[in-house]
Amino acid sequence: MDYVPHTTADQQKMLRAVGVGSVDALFADIPEKYRLKDLLKLPAPLTEQEVSGLMASLASSNTIPGHTFMGAGAYHHFIPAVVGHVIGRSEFYTAYTPYQAEISQGILQAIYEYQSMIAGLTGMQVANASMYDGASAMAEAAVLTAKTLRRTKIVVARSVHPEYRGTTRTYCWSNGYEVVEVGYDADGQIDKAALTAAVDDNTAAVLVQSPNFFGVIEDIAAIEPAVHAKGAALVVGFTEAISLGMLKPAGVQGADIVVGEGQSFGNPLNYGGPYLGVFTSSEKYMRKIPGRIVGETLDRNGKRGYVLTLQAREQHIRREKATSNICSNEALCMLAAAVYMVSLGKNLKPLAELNYQKAEYLKDRLASLPGWKPVFSGPTFNEFVMQCPDAKGVNAKLKAKGILGGYEAGKDYADLNNSLVFCATEMVSRADIDQVIEIVK
Amino acid sequence: MELIFEKSQPGRQATTIPACDVPQKKVSIPATLLRDGVGLPEVAEVDLMRHYTSLSRRNFGVDSGMYPLGSCTMKYNPKVNENAAKLSGFTDIHPYAPEEWTQGNLRMMFELRAYLSEILGMADFTLQPAAGAHGELTGNMVMKKYFEKKGEKRTKMFVPDAAHGTNPASTALSGCEIITVRSNAEGGVDLDHLKELMADDVVGLMLTNPNTVGLFERNIEQVISIVHARGGLCYCDGANTNAFMGVNRPGDLGFDVIQLNLHKSFSTPHGCGGPGSGPVGVAKHLVDFLPYPRVIKTGEKYSFDFDCPDSIGRVKAFYGNFNVMVKAYAYIRSLGAAGLRRASENAVLNANYVMAKLKNHYQVAFDRICMHECVFTGDKQVRESGVHTADIAKRLLDYGYHPPTIYFPSIVSEALMIEPNETESMETLDAFCDTMIKIAGEAKDNPKLLHDAPITTPVSRMDDVKAAREPNICWKC
Incomplete structure (x- = not known):
């Protein structure tokens, strides 16, 4: 099945109109020796029925866990039915970037509404229409501050998601920036003394995450003075967007840029992508931030409408002087998040509190088992780190029962061997949690 | 049209939260770290649905009508691919699920890489980049890493003046210096200018082929050999791959790197600007520098290989826009080589x-x-x-x-x-x-x-100057 509507007669007619004798003649500019004589070596074409069967068999050779206690940057949440129905409208999912404002008011207004909602949740004044994911958003924030402040050092908390740090290192390596990591205290928050020592006059940004990779909530207001004292920018990330419903926004605690992962807002796990990079900032960075921004304006008749704006930041206008290279973003994931936020409304707070309570219950029950104890003393949201006698063994036992266990922190933190990062969301019931305790005790 | 905020009425809701079935504790997070409430709109579900349905009517997709947007390849998006991507066996899998539980995903990614390698004539592909420009950035970094490993200091990248804006922007974000190469009268590379500029500190050339005026670079052999002769690398911007699938392969022409846009040639929808997917293919000498992890096959078992010491590292979290890959995979399997x-x-x-x-x-x-x-x-x-x-x-x-x-x-x-x-x-x-x-x-x-014009659209031409001079980018903020 190739979706080409032409009949042989159509093709002949069209070739005559073009004035060539054959389709091959259309490719005369390609040097003869580089024109393929044989077909590519690919599996034989399939009918729609066959490809449906193939895809179903691939999907069914994966195992969907009965219950999920893994977070670590990707979260299992309930998605209201409206989300799929809205993003499934082909006027949205088959459209291009809204450069033609007159026939793109739908997505432009949706982006404007998203920007307003996400800026409100993060406590910021500016939001873009999305980045690739939370990790690349953080990496671009680092590069942005270095270029803006003309400094070459980035300080990052070790409690930031390992893959976010990895992505940031890649971007920084390529630009010749130094990345310095700062450890954590017994409470799981950033080591404030080490942070103060690490930030100097060449530091462009301090990158922290809250709740961090250990689920621990950082005290952003307490970190802020050390960062701003040296003129560096404070970049706060998050991986669990649901926490925004309960926690004080980083924007009102002194963050200059708040970046994060918006997957939890209406986007399925999807094996890690596509997700939603959230990028918000204070007004100071409005004309510097990467990505598309929608603004309200008027049409010729004075009617309210929306357009892509502040485009002097972007690659298609400024080329190498652009503040980023981003072109395609994650618009449909953003639309899902917008619908999700509207659907939740004020209920985002009780949902966040429900996540908190489930995780606290799991934490308390696990902590009561012999040989188990929470690693950090700081406050957590819906994730936490538990030390246990045998992390691998615990996960294996859970796996045997079809349950996805916690993240083995020892893979990334040598000092956290036999520690698991557990997550509990609204998707697990008390009975599910009790079952985990029965299995691992 | 009213904004969703203007439709909000205190007390309305479109969803309800399940009752808490675990013993409720007093919240032990310090009050200074908690927020009061959230300023999200309050609407009923029917209001939500009508709002977004009205918005969708003010939008135009490929299913609405012809979309001849040059350089964007707005082809029809087959619906079977959409259905495949919605299968719960794909959507409900956590990126850190054990490999025994994700053999279907890993196999799909492994095979997609092999298909793309065959179609483009490259030794291997990474599927990690999330979009075309992200692929360009990744490709630039791979080339830098190659020279770093060889101990050669090369800092300059050639970008033709006719290139897509993302090419110079991606090069800049990778930390290279951009040298602009002039185009000839046909939008191709000005060979004399290229020869004059070529030097030993040049990483390579980013070239769109077919070029941005829709013509195949007729001097392609000379262009590539001029760059290769001084040890440089040739990068193909594969945005225009829809021109030559099954007809010609950039790898055969001598290109060292190429990025694809699965949301163009491989029919995955644009979604109002994303998500896309920007796999990067490389010739043999560059495979070791691709992002990690890489899917490998041992016997009949698929797994991730994290042991890639020469890799540039990660360019995003997890493995790429997996759900987009599913659609492209289904598309390639539907069409096959002849299609x-x-x-x-x-x-x-x-x-x-x-x-x-x-x-x-x-x-x-x-x-x-x-x-x-x-x-x-x-x-x-x-x-x-x-x-x-x-x-x-x-x-x-x-x-x-x-x-x-x-x-x-x-x-x-x-x-x-x-x-x-x-x-x-x-x-x-x-x-x-x-x-x-x-x-x-x-x-x-x-x-x-x-x-x-236009007079039949929901709004007429917009005042872009006002939008940029008096930015109103958030409702009441």
Whole structure:
């Protein structure tokens, strides 16, 4: 099945109109020796029925866990039915970037509404229409501050998601920036003394995450003075967007840029992508931030409408002087998040509190088992780190029962061997949690 | 149309939260770290659905009508692929699920890489980059890493003046210095200028082929050999892959790196601007520098290999836009080798057909057989009736078409770039061309119609200057 509507007669007619004798003649500019004589070596074409069967068999050779206690940057949440129905409208999912404002008011207004909602949740004044994911958003924030402040050092908390740090290192390596990591205290928050020592006059940004990779909530207001004292920018990330419903926004605690992962807002796990990079900032960075921004304006008749704006930041206008290279973003994931936020409304707070309570219950029950104890003393949201006698063994036992266990922190933190990062969301019931305790005790 | 905030009424809700079934504890997070409430709108579910349905009616997708947007490959998005991507066996899998539980995903990614390698003639691919520009950045980094490993200090990247804006922007974000190479009269590389500029500190050349005016680079062998002769690498911007699938392979031409846009040639939908997917293919000598982890196959078992000491590292979290890969995989399996070739052949045929039908009414930028897109200049209309390319584009909106790309490439004045794609029928193309011809007539007889256009859309032309000078980018913030 190739979706080409032409009949042989159509093709002949069209070739005559073009004035060539054959389709091959259309490719005369390609040097003869580089024109393929044989077909590519690919599996034989399939009918729609066959490809449906193939895809179903691939999907069914994966195992969907009965219950999920893994977070670590990707979260299992309930998605209201409206989300799929809205993003499934082909006027949205088959459209291009809204450069033609007159026939793109739908997505432009949706982006404007998203920007307003996400800026409100993060406590910021500016939001873009999305980045690739939370990790690349953080990496671009680092590069942005270095270029803006003309400094070459980035300080990052070790409690930031390992893959976010990895992505940031890649971007920084390529630009010749130094990345310095700062450890954590017994409470799981950033080591404030080490942070103060690490930030100097060449530091462009301090990158922290809250709740961090250990689920621990950082005290952003307490970190802020050390960062701003040296003129560096404070970049706060998050991986669990649901926490925004309960926690004080980083924007009102002194963050200059708040970046994060918006997957939890209406986007399925999807094996890690596509997700939603959230990028918000204070007004100071409005004309510097990467990505598309929608603004309200008027049409010729004075009617309210929306357009892509502040485009002097972007690659298609400024080329190498652009503040980023981003072109395609994650618009449909953003639309899902917008619908999700509207659907939740004020209920985002009780949902966040429900996540908190489930995780606290799991934490308390696990902590009561012999040989188990929470690693950090700081406050957590819906994730936490538990030390246990045998992390691998615990996960294996859970796996045997079809349950996805916690993240083995020892893979990334040598000092956290036999520690698991557990997550509990609204998707697990008390009975599910009790079952985990029965299995691992 | 009202904003969702303006429809909000305190106390309304579109969802309810399950009761807490665990013993409720007093929240032990310090009050200083908690927020009061959230300022999200409060609407009923029916209001939500009607709001977004109304918005969707004010939007235009490929399913709404022809979308001949040059350099964007807005082909039809087959629905079977969408269904496949919605299978819970794909959507409900956590990225850190054990490999025994994700064999289907890993196999799909492993095979997709192999298919793309075969189609483009490259040694291997990474699927991690999330979009074309992200792939460009990744490709640039891979080239830098290659020279770092070789101990060669190279800092400059050649980018032709006709390149997509993402090329110089990606190069800049990778920390390279951009050297602009002039184009010749056909939008190809000016060989003399390239020879003059080529030096031992040059990382390589980023080249779009077919180029941004829709022509295959006729001097491709010389271009590549000039760069290779001094140890540089050649990067192919694969945005225009829809022109040559099954006909020609960039790897055979000697390109060292290529990025693809699965949301173009491989039919995954654009979603109002994303998510895309930008896999990067490389020749053998660059495989070790690709991002990690890489899917490997041992016996019948698929797994991730994290042991990639020369890799540039990660360019995002997890493994790439997996759900987009599913659609591209289903597309390649549907078409097979013959179908991919037929897609490209007919994409090229359609572009040439449109060019042939319109060239007596609009001035062709380059009067010769084109690849999958054709470029006109609006110079004639400007001269004869003071009508600009933007006016022609806006008038097309009144007739129910998405306009072509305008004012790109910038080396063509008043450019109008049409990419009709293979999925449009002859009748659709005829109707589009008739409309274009009608507009050319209107430009002569009644240019006001074009200056005033569009008049049938929800809003007329917008005040972009006001938007940028008095930014209002958040409701009440």
